[in-house]
Amino acid sequence: MSEPYSHIAVLADQVVELLQPQLGQVFVDCTAGLGGHACLIARHIGPTGMIVLNDMDAGNLARAEESARRAMSPDDPESANIVVIQGNFAQLPQELVKRGIVADMVLADLGFASTQVDDPARGLSFRHSGPLDMRMDQSSPIDAAELVNTLPVKEIGDLIKQFGEERHARRIASKIVEARELAPIETTDQLADLVRSAVPYSKGQRSPIHPATRTFQALRIAVNDELGSLESLLRSVKFGAQKVQSGDSGWLNDGTRIAIIAFHSLEDRPVKQSFVRMNTDGLVELITRKPVGADEREIAGNPRSRSAKMRVCRVLGSKAE
Numbered sequence: 166m167s168e169p170y171s172h173i174a175v176l177a178d179q180v181v182e183l184l185q186p187q188l189g190q191v192f193v194d195c196t197a198g199l200g201g202h203a204c205l206i207a208r209h210i211g212p213t214g215m216i217v218l219n220d221m222d223a224g225n226l227a228r229a230e231e232s233a234r235r236a237m238s239p240d241d242p243e244s245a246n247i248v249v250i251q252g253n254f255a256q257l258p259q260e261l262v263k264r265g266i267v268a269d270m271v272l273a274d275l276g277f278a279s280t281q282v283d284d285p286a287r288g289l290s291f292r293h294s295g296p297l298d299m300r301m302d303q304s305s306p307i308d309a310a311e312l313v314n315t316l317p318v319k320e321i322g323d324l325i326k327q328f329g330e331e332r333h334a335r336r337i338a339s340k341i342v343e344a345r346e347l348a349p350i351e352t353t354d355q356l357a358d359l360v361r362s363a364v365p366y367s368k369g370q371r372s373p374i375h376p377a378t379r380t381f382q383a384l385r386i387a388v389n390d391e392l393g394s395l396e397s398l399l400r401s402v403k404f405g406a407q408k409v410q411s412g413d414s415g416w417l418n419d420g421t422r423i424a425i426i427a428f429h430s431l432e433d434r435p436v437k438q439s440f441v442r443m444n445t446d447g448l449v450e451l452i453t454r455k456p457v458g459a460d461e462r463e464i465a466g467n468p469r470s471r472s473a474k475m476r477v478c479r480v481l482g483s484k485a486e
């Protein structure tokens with residue numbers, strides 16, 4: 166058996182406090198990652214509970230499964246009631262319905278895991294030199310190199326503007342297209358250098374973030390259709406909650422708690438809007454009126470938690486006022 170993975174789950178205490186896991190419940194983890202949250206929940210639901218682990222990344226999923234089995238059933242990990250589903254969480258609700266699984270708690274901790282960002286071969290970070298890949302699902306056909314080397318200049322500019330909220334998007338797109346006329350852009354440092362050369366800074370002015378941050382974010386979101394997947398999950402939550410109200414069976418039940426952790430406003434905005442709309446329609450109760458963030462202590466130990474924003478809602482049954 167391999168070593169346990171050291172991993173800090175973001176907003177760990179708040180996730181447990183707001184999802185309120187109980188013995189025997191079903192926890193659906195849309196983004197299993199390294200299994201940090203799943204292990205925490207496992208201790209509360211015990212061996213009579215069930216955990217569904219989903220992730221696009223096969224390597225992470227295997228790690229999450231190993232850790233969660235040990236957390237759920239330390240004496241006999243193989244007996245732990247764990248269902249593993251590899252794929253995009255956009256398809257997860259249908260997979261659950263197919264298997265007759267109804268969730269008591271759902272968690273989506275969006276974005277990337279440290280195993281992915283810290284691996285130069287995944288091409289996610291301009292801090293490491295690596296191939297321009299960025300795919301969460303390694304079997305997916307389109308990577309970041311394909312986008313920067315084939316899309317027309319306007320589409321590259323639109324993509325960087327929309328998904329990176331980068332005000333120099335047009336300049337960056339032009340630089341990319343100019344450079345690829347000479348040779349394909351294949352590595353993270355090639356792209357980071359190009360972006361740096363395209364972004365103007367007046368003398369003495371320093372940006373608080375690396376100039377390539379927004380461009381890398383934009384490409385990552387596009388390669389993995391991150392916002393499309395989130396929209397799809399939110400639609401399934403609404404559909405599932407409507408079914409609960411009409412007394413039909415689906416993947417949610419009366420009282421299912423749903424927590425979504427976002428790391429930037431492009432993710433948090435649709436979550437907020439969707440939860441508020443479902444609340445207005447009487448489908449859910451808002452457990453958090455404002456997003457929950459990390460405290461100073463957590464941020465000191467895990468700087469990535471600084472931008473985490475969690476929103477939680479609870480599905481209301483037909484008897485609700």
Ligand SMILES: C[S@@+](CC[C@H](N)C(=O)[O-])C[C@H]1O[C@@H](n2cnc3c(N)ncnc32)[C@H](O)[C@@H]1O
Nearest residue numbers: 174196198199200201202220221253254274394
């Ligand atoms: C921030 S990590 C999750 C960490 C996890 N909560 C933990 O405590 O270990 C995000 C994970 O979600 C996965 N992921 C992101 N978007 C996804 C999607 N649309 N469908 C499935 N998995 C996704 C990534 O591959 C990554 O492993």
